[in-house]
Amino acid sequence: MTDQVQSQAPQTTGHVWDGDLQEYNNPLPAWWVWAFYATVVFALIYWVLYPAWPLGKGFTKGMDTITYVNNLGQTKTVPWNTRALLMKEMNKAAAEQKPYFEKVMATPYAQIVHDPELSNFVLSAGRSLFLNNCAACHQSGGQGLHGLSANLTDDYWLYGGTFAKIQQTITYGRHGYMPPFRDVLSGTQIAQLANYVVSLSGQPADQTAAKAGDVLFHSQTAACYYCHGVNAKGRSVIGSANLTAPVSWIWTAYRSSNTPAENVAAVAHTIEGGVYKGVMPTWKDRLTPVQIKVLTAYVHELGGGQ
Amino acid sequence: MEAGIEEQRGLYQKRIPIFPRSIKGKFRTFKTSMLALAYAVFFGLPWLPWSREGAPSQAVLFDLPHREFFLFNLTIYPQDLITLSLLLFIAAVLLFFVTGLVGRAFCGYFCFQTLWTDFFIFIEKWVQGERPARIRLYKQPWNGEKIVKMALTHGLWLLVAFWTGFTFIAYYAYAPHLLLAFVTGHAAGVAYATVAILTATTYVAAGLAREQVCMYMCPYARFQGVMYEPETLVVSYDIHRGEGANGRAVPHAGLKTREERTALGHGDCVDCGLCVQVCPVGIDIRKGLQYSCISCGLCIDACNTIMDSVGFPRGLVRYDSEIDIESDQPDKPHLSWRRVRTIGYGAAIAIMTSLLIYKLATRASFVVSVEDIRAPLFDVMPNGDIRDRYQIRVTNKTATAKTYTFSVENLPPGSLHLGAIPELTVPSGQSLMVQVGVELPHELAEETHEIHFVVTQKGPHGGSIEQHAHYFGERD
Numbered sequence: 001m002t003d004q005v006q007s008q009a010p011q012t013t014g015h016v017w018d019g020d021l022q023e024y025n026n027p028l029p030a031w032w033v034w035a036f037y038a039t040v041v042f043a044l045i046y047w048v049l050y051p052a053w054p055l056g057k058g059f060t061k062g063m064d065t066i067t068y069v070n071n072l073g074q075t076k077t078v079p080w081n082t083r084a085l086l087m088k089e090m091n092k093a094a095a096e097q098k099p100y101f102e103k104v105m106a107t108p109y110a111q112i113v114h115d116p117e118l119s120n121f122v123l124s125a126g127r128s129l130f131l132n133n134c135a136a137c138h139q140s141g142g143q144g145l146h147g148l149s150a151n152l153t154d155d156y157w158l159y160g161g162t163f164a165k166i167q168q169t170i171t172y173g174r175h176g177y178m179p180p181f182r183d184v185l186s187g188t189q190i191a192q193l194a195n196y197v198v199s200l201s202g203q204p205a206d207q208t209a210a211k212a213g214d215v216l217f218h219s220q221t222a223a224c225y226y227c228h229g230v231n232a233k234g235r236s237v238i239g240s241a242n243l244t245a246p247v248s249w250i251w252t253a254y255r256s257s258n259t260p261a262e263n264v265a266a267v268a269h270t271i272e273g274g275v276y277k278g279v280m281p282t283w284k285d286r287l288t289p290v291q292i293k294v295l296t297a298y299v300h301e302l303g304g305g306q
Numbered sequence: 307m308e309a310g311i312e313e314q315r316g317l318y319q320k321r322i323p324i325f326p327r328s329i330k331g332k333f334r335t336f337k338t339s340m341l342a343l344a345y346a347v348f349f350g351l352p353w354l355p356w357s358r359e360g361a362p363s364q365a366v367l368f369d370l371p372h373r374e375f376f377l378f379n380l381t382i383y384p385q386d387l388i389t390l391s392l393l394l395f396i397a398a399v400l401l402f403f404v405t406g407l408v409g410r411a412f413c414g415y416f417c418f419q420t421l422w423t424d425f426f427i428f429i430e431k432w433v434q435g436e437r438p439a440r441i442r443l444y445k446q447p448w449n450g451e452k453i454v455k456m457a458l459t460h461g462l463w464l465l466v467a468f469w470t471g472f473t474f475i476a477y478y479a480y481a482p483h484l485l486l487a488f489v490t491g492h493a494a495g496v497a498y499a500t501v502a503i504l505t506a507t508t509y510v511a512a513g514l515a516r517e518q519v520c521m522y523m524c525p526y527a528r529f530q531g532v533m534y535e536p537e538t539l540v541v542s543y544d545i546h547r548g549e550g551a552n553g554r555a556v557p558h559a560g561l562k563t564r565e566e567r568t569a570l571g572h573g574d575c576v577d578c579g580l581c582v583q584v585c586p587v588g589i590d591i592r593k594g595l596q597y598s599c600i601s602c603g604l605c606i607d608a609c610n611t612i613m614d615s616v617g618f619p620r621g622l623v624r625y626d627s628e629i630d631i632e633s634d635q636p637d638k639p640h641l642s643w644r645r646v647r648t649i650g651y652g653a654a655i656a657i658m659t660s661l662l663i664y665k666l667a668t669r670a671s672f673v674v675s676v677e678d679i680r681a682p683l684f685d686v687m688p689n690g691d692i693r694d695r696y697q698i699r700v701t702n703k704t705a706t707a708k709t710y711t712f713s714v715e716n717l718p719p720g721s722l723h724l725g726a727i728p729e730l731t732v733p734s735g736q737s738l739m740v741q742v743g744v745e746l747p748h749e750l751a752e753e754t755h756e757i758h759f760v761v762t763q764k765g766p767h768g769g770s771i772e773q774h775a776h777y778f779g780e781r782d
Contacts, residue, residue: 027319031515031518032522114726116732123739123741140681141680141682154685154686245688301725301726303685303695
């Protein structure tokens with residue numbers, strides 16, 4: 001190994017087989033052996049401090065503990081485990097977010113969206129709140145799903161797109177309802193109304209039927225104008241649909257790629273059966289006021305806020 | 307060994323202690339100056355003040371929590387690290403280049419393992435004396451003298467190791483405050499842990515393990531051999547000259563002058579063993595090129611000293627190439643760079659260094675990234691226009707807050723809707739985002755596939771960055 005010490009003849013293990021068969025002894029370097037012992041000592045210390053040995057249904061819990069605050073606000077001290085570690089880290093993150101939430105709570109909406117730093121906080125905190133609570137129906141980007149939920153990114157709003165209206169919608173929920181007309185109106189009358197509704201957005205329709213539908217729409221017989229307004233643009237107080245903008249419809253299978261007859265049939269179907277699924281739940285019991293405020297600002301900034 | 311007799315042997319090989327003798331010479335001087343330079347830089351740099359706006363006045367500071375890296379007047383953000391990774395490439399190729407030319411010069415003169423070991427040997431020699439004194443001390447039983455000298459040696463080693471560890475962490479926080487917090491017990495736990503680990507590893511690697519680090523742990527020592535070529539200059543023993551026909555011989559009466567030795571067929575090597583005694587890894591260079599040799603040149607200094615004293619020419623041990631050593635008519639030792647490998651490495655270094663300088667010199671003072679919001683792909687506005695929305699993130703890499711404006715190219719005015727934040731002010735070193743919409747009439751939307759966003763920094767030394775993003779519209 002070193003020439004400073006006179007080198008010796010090669011060492012053997014001392015075993016001799018068959019009279020002359022020997023084995024060279026190439027021992028491990030000392031540092032390697034000591035490093036191995038160090039890992040043994042490390043393991044022993046680890047066993048004492050952390051969960052290690054399975055014991056039937058349980059395991060040795062170790063001496064190290066973690067203190068955290070759970071979701072109910074109780075302070076818990078438990079033996080070290082990864083879930084408690086996560087909770088502790090979540091506590092820490094929540095403490096770091098707290099000043100921002102407090103600032104959001106104390107700032108009017110109009111100022112939040114004009115302040116780059118606060119609006120960036122709202123966009124990131126709001127995004128995680130939205131994905132956890134809203135995206136199941138309204139989809140990840142708030143684009144909504146035809147037949148299920150409203151598009152929150154465009155300029156059409158059923159109940160209004162101001163900060164106050166959005167906050168009201170999230171806090172108390174909404175219940176959109178249109179009665180079925182199959183028992184009130186005849187098939188001809190429904191067809192006339194459907195042609196009229198389709199013609200409102202400039203789409204091809206039977207003009208004669210549409211004219212009759214116009215009269216019917218504004219009559220006491222069908223009384224459509226009562227909810228949808230005289231100009232058929234909907235009324236945000238009750239969340240009735242804007243019949244002049246098929247692109248904003250949620251419940252009617254209207255497609256610009258369909259034939260006019262298919263679209264008339266789709267509208268007639270809605271008039272016959274009504275709308276009863278337009279329910280958004282209330283969130284005031286599930287979200288805190290500041291979470292609702294962050295979500296309101298986030299939804300407002302999705303593109304359609306008024 | 308007799309058959310049947312089993313001798314109990316240890317399971318492991320104890321380190322055979324090495325007591326390098328000190329030597330004077332040009333390689334020793336070079337090594338010492340490199341050591342002084344490296345220590346001055348490593349230990350001094352964290353204490354070098356540097357006035358800087360809005361950041362700690364420390365010339366070199368790696369601020370991990372804030373993701374900012376200060377190098378004198380340069381502030382580097384994580385986005386620039388890909389550029390700096392060029393530095394690593396340059397360092398690697400430089401290593402290959404140098405190794406191809408002059409062997410393991412890095413190991414012998416620049417490697418921190420070598421430098422720290424060298425310094426620890428200085429301490430050892432200062433406390434315990436020259437090689438014979440150290441061997442005597444090693445062999446003598448434990449008594450007062452041995453305890454005092456050993457304790458002093460190891461104590462000084464630990465002190466140097468501790469200061470090495472502390473200096474390392476001083477690069478990651480404002481050093482004066484860190485030192486104060488450290489000694490008063492207020493520094494972060496990770497600071498104490500890092501210093502403890504680095505103290506222990508420095509002490510073990512430079513004080514106890516020494517050449518074993520190079521021989522057993524360092525992968526570089528093992529693969530450097532493949533970079534050698536026959537032309538590479540390595541520390542070599544001139545075997546023809548040293549051994550002669552009848553081998554080396556200790557001088558005695560009748561075998562002293564070169565003529566006498568040549569007549570009897572003996573070479574110039576007087577077998578004094580000084581080259582072995584000075585070797586920090588304890589090898590005999592006369593056995594030829596070995597993987598343990600760190601190419602420090604101390605044996606050259608040793609041999610030259612002896613050659614001078616016996617009146618023979620210098621250079622029995624010297625930097626020379628394998629070709630020369632094996633040849634009967636050797637050239638004068640010279641750097642041979644006219645080789646494909648060396649030229650290739652050299653070209654690679656030149657290209658990458660120019661690229662790095664160019665990249666650093668032309669790097670923009672801010673970063674822009676534009677992301678298309680794809681859920682939904684687009685919205686239809688009440689007037690039939692198609693709107694696509696984008697998130698624009700701006701990172702300000704300057705030392706002061708800056709304001710940025712946004713525009714789009716080649717589209718009618720009013721197409722870009724900025725929303726509540728028409729101008730974005732970003733504090734120094736931070737990045738903020740705005741959401742914008744691009745609204746186009748139906749016909750224009752159908753033929754538009756890409757939007758060219760231009761972000762402009764207001765004020766003097768401003769500048770613009772253009773970024774392209776997809777535009778999705780209703781297509782028939």
